Amino acid sequence: MALTLRRGSRRLTFSVLSAGAGFFAMLQSLITPVLPTIQHDLHTSQNTVTWVLTAYLLSASIFTPILGRVGDMVGKGRMLVVSLAALALGCLLAAVAPTIGVLIAARVVQGIGGAVFPLSFGIIRDEFPVARVTSAVGAMSAIVAAGGGLGVVLAGPIVATLDYRWLFWIPMVVVGLTALAAHLFVPESPVRSPGRIDWRATVLLSGWLVALLLPISKGTDWGWTSGRVLGLLALAVVLLTGWLVAEIRSTNPLIDMRMMRLPGVWTTNLVALLYGASMFSVYAFLPQFVQTPTVAGYGFGASITQAGLLMLPMLMAMFVAGILAGRLESRFSAKAQLATGAAFNVLASAMLTVAHDTRWEIGVAGGLVGLGIGLAFASMANLIVSNVPARQTGVATGMNANIRTIGGAIGAAVVSGVITAHPQAGGLPREAGFTLGFLVLTGLSLAAMVAALAVPSGRRAAAHHRAPAPVAAERSEAPDLVPAAAGR
Template sequence: MLQPRATTRLVVPVLLLGVLSYALIQSLIAPVLPVIQRDLHTTQSTVTWVLTVNLLSASIFTPILGRLGDRAGKEKILLVTLVALAVGSAISAVAPNIGVMLVGRAVQGLGGGVLPLAFGIVRDTLPRQRVAGAVGLIAAVLGIGTGLGVVLAGPIVDALNYRALFWLPMIMVLLAAAVTWFRVPSSGVRAPGRFSLTASVLLAAWLVALLVPLTEAAQWGWGSTRVLSLLLAAVVLAAAWVVVEARSASPLIDMRMMRTPAVWTTNLVALLFGISLYGLLGFLPAFMQTPSSAGYGFGATVTRAGLLILPMSVAMFLSGLAGPRLTHRFGAKTVLVGGTLLAVASFAILTLAHDRQWEILLAMAVLGLGFGAAFATMSNVVVAAVPAHQTGVANGMNANIRTIGGSLGAALMASIVGAQVLPNGLPTENGYRYGFAALGLASVGAALAALLVPRNHRHVEPAVAIRDEESYAEAAVAGVPGLEAKVAN
């Protein structure tokens, strides 16, 4: 239901705060894993699970929470999600050992539900003319938060300690939860049907079976029995999940929706972009922190490495804001293709020219321009292509597919970079060069996938005669996206 302007004026700010907090919680930790390893007296292979378990949890709960929001009320599930994010942050902040830390990070993974719920609330509560801009802004903040976490990690640890990386976002989350409780209105849009527990369990099972071997393959070996067995189990469980969903009267993920040209093509772009972005952010800081005596790298501190990535965050935010205007002028497909081509150019720079800091700064700025515009555009394409009651689950699956792509990218980079090692144990320059090139190829694939996105991707509901404001509100409750019907004379 569309709400009065006075009621909705805090909706977008509180959603932005929740999304920013989640993005920071995801990205702040990667640069300080060695610090956590030393403090909690664990091994390098074990401490990587601080990232992995959060990724697994988010992959599982993002679409589930999106679906629950569509059924029970997005504002209610958003509040639950924010509280879980805060609780997980508190557990991680006080963790006395690695086991407790992993529990906290798994609980934090529920924060992935912020994304589909935020997009759904925007579509349900804001006037049509504000939806595209708000969606673009949320996508831009998600992008800048992802890059900003890498930038802020060093200064925060230097000034305080690594546990502040959990406390500070927790404060932001609690503030967002409080405002959500008092100021985010109920949309009134609900999806019919029952919640499928079987589909949820199968979804969790095949995602775990897929992401664990992809994350651990660099250490276990791609041809090891464990990796191959889990990948085979993932295929079987995924097939079973698809069968259950296809036969369900109230599926967790509507397979007909997923087959929509605008949805599956955009999801393919998200998968390939996830490979590129998360694969890069997981390894570029280590490249820049490598001492120059290795023949490459800058010997940068954690703080300085973050500053070299800062142009990406700034450019991503600015291009995300400009995304809706560019889409209005040139069309979503054109903007999406343009964004992917900018990403290709950035990885070409990183592959061929990475000896000077200004080259890294240039590559990061170009990459940010491409990713920011593309992320904002993808979100708007999905919002426009599905019925109102499927907005949350559709965007949840898009974000989830990007997360799966991130796991693929991290595994790909770990295998390529780790395959060539210097006598001192550091990766060779060629290892990074080949890794950057592989991520560039993923961006090329994203550009080709973007070419498949249909130009006319808007979902059309049955015509509704809009005679006055009361009829307009009734149509909004019915879930008519954008209220495409003509105003009756």
């Protein structure tokens, strides 16, 4: 069915949001399988090339909540265009990067695009009728989840057919056109949160995120007991404490701590932390497992393309589960979906622990992981959206995405340490390392499931929900969903 090319068309708005969020999610995983290729082409070391991932992670962790808050203040549509333009510019710089330093700088610019997640959820809440918000958020979450999985699948064929620079050229073209479409067709937000940026809180937030994520990401290379790692972790604690104090005392907080203390918010964020730890580890280490040469006594010696194809069941399952999640919420609550998604992850990780000798076992386990991710992404987003005032949707969903990223960094670091602790004579990990790693993922998934059961039910969440403070001239906040486009 053709889209109506007019400003405010819900279908066109959703298509634009989906393209931006989907390609940002894809860029999170698209580069991982080809790091050795980039290392060889740009004549750099293995330690240096990992900054292509680390720089992206750090940049996105900083800009996602901050630009989500700015969008709540000055307009989500406006900041969506800024974020997409930055993402397209970063892709252009990466595509032509002559040195590893330029490529790392380009990835920092790309990280600004992380704000498309909270901004997209906020625009959906502002522009869609109340009855359609849940299904739209679920569908958007499915696209985000599938985008991350699609990156693993597409990386091999693109590099084999063209070269790794097309991993940036293709997103640049699509994201650039998406930014133009967002400017032309996505309506500006009717819901605003007046105020100004608290720069002290912004600097403290950026500081503790970098001080936490940098040693977690580089701990294996630097040594977990090294002065750099321990010093940065200590600095993270100090800066986090300072940030919390500054936000609590501020009359115009960057992130309202009263909002973060809402039962439906902090419990969902706890699940995001634990779920991110297991999810990102599967993305990172399942392809590595299947690419392990058979001379190691396990693995399948798969190429990058073959490893991507083995991930297809996971990709398809997460997309279908995410699409169905929002539509099923009237019968199958977001809390129930979140717990069920975590349970699928428990089952998949437990299966990988004891059964990983054949391709069909990897495919089935990947499918279960996909079902879990699809349900969890959609339900987490809906739980956050339904538990915060409309004026704080951007910053709240941005922090949820950030906490999931922090969990992913922690989980990947822990599982990497477990897998590589006792390598074989040739340097390859032992099968026992992967087995223990999958067991750790089972424990993380089980903890996420228990945390999901602590999320307040719909009635309890509604009873606990309190808007932090009324804002003059703000539109109706009962129940804080603004059907601004209902008449369109």
